[in-house]
Amino acid sequence: MNKYMMKAMKVAEENLKTNHGGPFGACIIKDGEVVATSSNHVLKNNDPTAHAEIETIREACKKLNTYDLSGCELYTTCYPCPMCLSAILWANIKKVYYGNTKDDAASIGFRDDFIYNYIQKSQDSSILELIALDREQTIKTFQSFSEKQDKTIY
Amino acid sequence: MNKYMMKAMKVAEENLKTNHGGPFGACIIKDGEVVATSSNHVLKNNDPTAHAEIETIREACKKLNTYDLSGCELYTTCYPCPMCLSAILWANIKKVYYGNTKDDAASIGFRDDFIYNYIQKSQDSSILELIALDREQTIKTFQSFSEKQDKTIY
Numbered sequence: 001m002n003k004y005m006m007k008a009m010k011v012a013e014e015n016l017k018t019n020h021g022g023p024f025g026a027c028i029i030k031d032g033e034v035v036a037t038s039s040n041h042v043l044k045n046n047d048p049t050a051h052a053e054i055e056t057i058r059e060a061c062k063k064l065n066t067y068d069l070s071g072c073e074l075y076t077t078c079y080p081c082p083m084c085l086s087a088i089l090w091a092n093i094k095k096v097y098y099g100n101t102k103d104d105a106a107s108i109g110f111r112d113d114f115i116y117n118y119i120q121k122s123q124d125s126s127i128l129e130l131i132a133l134d135r136e137q138t139i140k141t142f143q144s145f146s147e148k149q150d151k152t153i154y
Numbered sequence: 155m156n157k158y159m160m161k162a163m164k165v166a167e168e169n170l171k172t173n174h175g176g177p178f179g180a181c182i183i184k185d186g187e188v189v190a191t192s193s194n195h196v197l198k199n200n201d202p203t204a205h206a207e208i209e210t211i212r213e214a215c216k217k218l219n220t221y222d223l224s225g226c227e228l229y230t231t232c233y234p235c236p237m238c239l240s241a242i243l244w245a246n247i248k249k250v251y252y253g254n255t256k257d258d259a260a261s262i263g264f265r266d267d268f269i270y271n272y273i274q275k276s277q278d279s280s281i282l283e284l285i286a287l288d289r290e291q292t293i294k295t296f297q298s299f300s301e302k303q304d305k306t307i308y
Contacts, residue, residue: 005288012295016302023299042308047212048221048244054203067202077292079284082273083240088282089269090202090237095283099292108300109307115243119236120274128242129249130233134159138231138253141166145177146262148170153263154196 011039020044026052036060053084081112165193174198180206190214207238
C-alpha cells in the first residue's frame with residue numbers, strides 16, 4: 001500500500017473510535033515530504049466544512065505560510081466531494097490520489113453523490129433555492145475592486 | 155436595498171481597504187435575526203477555503219453550536235462558487251440570495267466560472283488529475299464504519 005495513503009487511512013480509522021467526524025482522512029505532500037495529515041472533523045468542530053481534504057489544505061497552508069499549494073499532491077481515502085474538489089482547485093493542487101469512490105461514500109450514508117448531482121445536473125430548487133437580489137448595488141464593490149491598484153487575485 | 159444584503163456588502167467593501175481577501179461578503183440569518191456576517195479572508199488567513207460564505211457558515215455554526223444550519227438563510231454579494239455552494243448544501247441551508255453573478259466574478263479576475271466548468275463539464279486532467287489508488291485497503295475503513303453502532307451521519 002502507498003505510504004501516504006496509509007497515513008491518510010490511519011487518521012480515517014482513528015475517527016471510528018474518536019467520532020470526530022466521518023471515516024475520511026487526507027494527506028498532503030510536497031517533494032516527497034508529508035506537509036499535513038488530517039481526518040474529517042465535522043462533528044468535533046461543529047463545522048460542516050471540516051472535511052478531511054479541507055482540514056488538510058488549511059493545515060498545509062498554515063505550515064507553508066501561503067494560500068497557494070502549487071507543487072503539492074493530495075492523498076485522500078475517498079474521492080473528494082464537490083466542496084473539497086473545488087478547494088483543491090482553489091489551492092492549485094494538480095494531482096489527487098483517492099481510495100474509495102463516490103458510490104462507496106453513498107453506500108455508507110454520505111451525500112457526496114447527491115451534492116454532485118445537484119451541482120452537475122439538477123440544480124433542483126426544492127433542494128436549494130438561489131435568488132438574484134440587489135445586483136445594481138453589489139456590483140459597485142466589484143467596480144471599485146477592478147479600479148483598485150494594490151489588488152491580489154488568488 | 156435588502157438590509158441583510160447591505161450587511162454582506164458592507165463587509166465586502168471593507169476588504170477593499172484591508173486586503174483581507176477578495177471583494178466578497180456574506181450574512182446568515184435565522185428567523186429574521188442576523189447570526190453571522192463575514193467577508194472573504196483568503197489573504198489574511200492564508201486559507202484558500204476562507205471564502206465569505208464558508209467563513210460565515212463556520213461562524214454561524216460556532217454561535218449556534220451545531221453543524222446543521224437548517225432553517226437559516228444566506229445572503230451573499232456574489233453567486234457562490236462550487237466550494238461554497240456545496241458547503242451550503244452540507245450545512246442544510248435551503249435559501250440563498252446572491253448579488254453579483256459568476257460572470258461578474260470572472261470579469262474581475264476570479265476563477266469561479268473556471269471551477270464550475272471543470273466540475274460540471276471538462277474534468278480536464280491537465281487542470282487536475284484524479285488517480286484511483288489502494289481502494290482494496292481504504293474500503294476496510296468504510297466497512298468498519300458501516301458496522302459501527304454509535305455512528306452519526308451529517
